[in-house]
Amino acid sequence: MxxxxxxxxxxxxxxxxxxxxxxxxxxxxxxxxxxxxxxxxxxxxxxxxxxxxxxxxxxxxxxKGSIYSAFLIIFLVATLLFGMILGPGHSAMRLVLDGIIVPVEAALMGVLTVSLLYAAIRLLRRRADVMSIVFLVTAALIIFGSATLPFGDVPFIGTLIRPWITQVLALGGARGILIGVALGSLTTGLRVLFGADRPYGGQ
Amino acid sequence: MIEFGILLSSAFLLLAVTFWKRKSPARLREIPALTNLYRAIGLSVEDGTRLHILLGYGGLLNARAGSALAGLAALRHIAERTSVSDQPPVASAGDPSLGLLAQDTLQAGYQAAGVGELYVPTSGRVTGFGPFGFAAGAMPIIQNENVSANLMLGHFGPEAALITDISDRENVLVIGASDDLAGQAVLFASTQDVLIGEELFATSAYIGAGTTHAASLTVQDILRWLVILALLGGAAAKFVGVI
Missing domain, CATH: 1.20.5 (Single alpha-helices involved in coiled-coils or other helix-helix interfaces)
Structure with a gap:
């Protein structure tokens, strides 16, 4: 088989x-x-x-936390039933999407901002090396260079350093990483084609 | 026709290097994150804790399939090595087809270890659809299921920070790899051990998946050097006005 x-x-x-x-x-x-x-x-x-x-x-x-599992099943089944009866375009179904799913995702996005800020603050405690310092300094320069201030762009950083980092250093680095990922995807695909990797089961 | 040539020569290289590697054992350069991954696999079996392998939300019918397949290849060998643990590994995915393949891969790992009867179908899970659905569904696993290490191998965007944040609070080790640039930046800032770029595709070779996996790393290196030479050659040709 x-x-x-x-x-x-x-x-x-x-x-x-x-x-x-x-x-x-x-x-x-x-x-x-x-x-x-x-x-x-x-x-x-x-x-x-x-x-x-x-x-x-x-x-x-x-x-632990099984109450949340109960909520999940109840609301999943209810949404499925109402969706099948009313149709996905019905105003009640639009209300579910606009009133629950979109705000929840927006709230998670807000939490994500705090998480990222916290991670950046803790970066040097977690890994104190040259690359971490370069990462933080670059992030700070990009933020200062992109920030909208009452007097316009921050001189030198906003007009010279930020465009140079994003359009030269970051773009070159990103292309290098993406070429590496593409080569990895190519060899992984070939392994699947040769049957060396069988993600569809089998030993 | 160039694409076909690249594909054919890569396939030929992979076959040739695989046969060559069978005669001489593979020597791999040290990647600290993968050394820690190897250690985490052993520790989870010894102290009876669970490994949580997150495969991301990349599907199989788009450009993210490569990272999904790399995650599945690693999962296959992790399942084989940890299947006899008191707490078997859990795999979570944010794409239904990837979730199905995760179940199948876990089962194959158990069967390869000779303990197919210990496989539990709910150890391969679809935790939610899309980035935030997947992250929100994976977070309770880290909190409630005695997880000692999270291995993030697949497609993750900035929402990976939600997973690393909860892992941090629960003192759970995180080893992260993504094919997405924003995801890699977030993982770099928020985890102790991160795999950058093509290191994601090296994972299975480093956990002892076999000759073909080690050979594919050599092929990647050869192709990378060819790309570098092509770029330098192109720049030189442009400089002298040939192209």
Whole structure:
């Protein structure tokens, strides 16, 4: 069974890859990608089911914080039911989105700002080396250079240093990192195509 | 046609280096974060605590698939090595297809260790959809499930700070790697051990995943040198007016 799944996965991978280089494979590539999209849609349902199973298990074991798991299941099922009955475009469903989900995400964004500031303050205590100092000094220069002040840009920092850091140093560094990530993705993909990595199971 | 050439030569290089590496053992340069990761895996088995592997919210049908697959490759070997622990590892994902693959990968790891019957399906979890949903769902695991180390291997953005913050408060070790630049900056500022850039893809080789993984690191190094030479050659050609 594992050999068959590996053969299917490798064959599908090669066909989809071939579709980018040869027009003869484009139709087959599109068909396979459409199948993949349907499977991803089904995976979302399985993911929701997995979420319910994990939290139901927490409730049945009376684990710490299980009250939140109960809330999650109740509101998940209620939203699903109302969504199916009323439709996603109904005003009540829009209210759920605009009145709960968006503010909660905005609140998390606010918490994130504080967390990042706290992390920056603690950076030198955690790792006191040259790179940490460079990181903090660069961050400070960018913040001062970007800040909107009553008298306009901070002279020299806002007009010269910040553009030079962002457009020369940061851009060059970012491209270097992204090239490294791309090469890593390439070799990882090749390992999957060769069947050396089998994220779809098998030993 | 250039892309096809790069792909074909990379595939040939990977095969050749894999066969070459089988004869001589791989020598890897030291990366402190990965040394600590190796230690954390051993410690979690010894002191009966849990490892939490966060795979991020990168899907498999977009450009983030590379980091997701790298995380899964590491998960496979971590599961195999820690499956006999009192507290088996937990994997969390913010994408449903990645969550399914995490379950399958964990199960494969348990079976490879010969303890397939110990596998619990709820140890591979979809904690929420999207960046904040994923982070909000992963945070209670760190607080409530006796976790000793968080291994963040996948696609994470700035919301990674929420996870590292709660780990800090719970005294949980964090080893972080992301393919996202903002995520890497946040992990650099908020964790003791961070993997930058392509180091994410080296994780499985450093935890003993095998010859192919070590060979792929050598191929990455060769390709990186080729890119450097191409950039320098291009700059020189432009300078002398050839292009």
């Amino acid at each position: 594992r050999v068959i799944t590996a053969i299917i996965a490798i064959a599908v991978g090669i066909i989809i890859l071939a579709g980018y280089f040869s027009p003869a494979f484009v139709d087959l590539q599109t068909l396979l990608l459409n199948w993949a999209l349907i499977l991803v849609g089904m995976a979302a349902l399985v993911g929701v089911f997995n979420l319910i199973m994990v939290h139901a298990d927490k409730i049945s074991r009376r684990e």
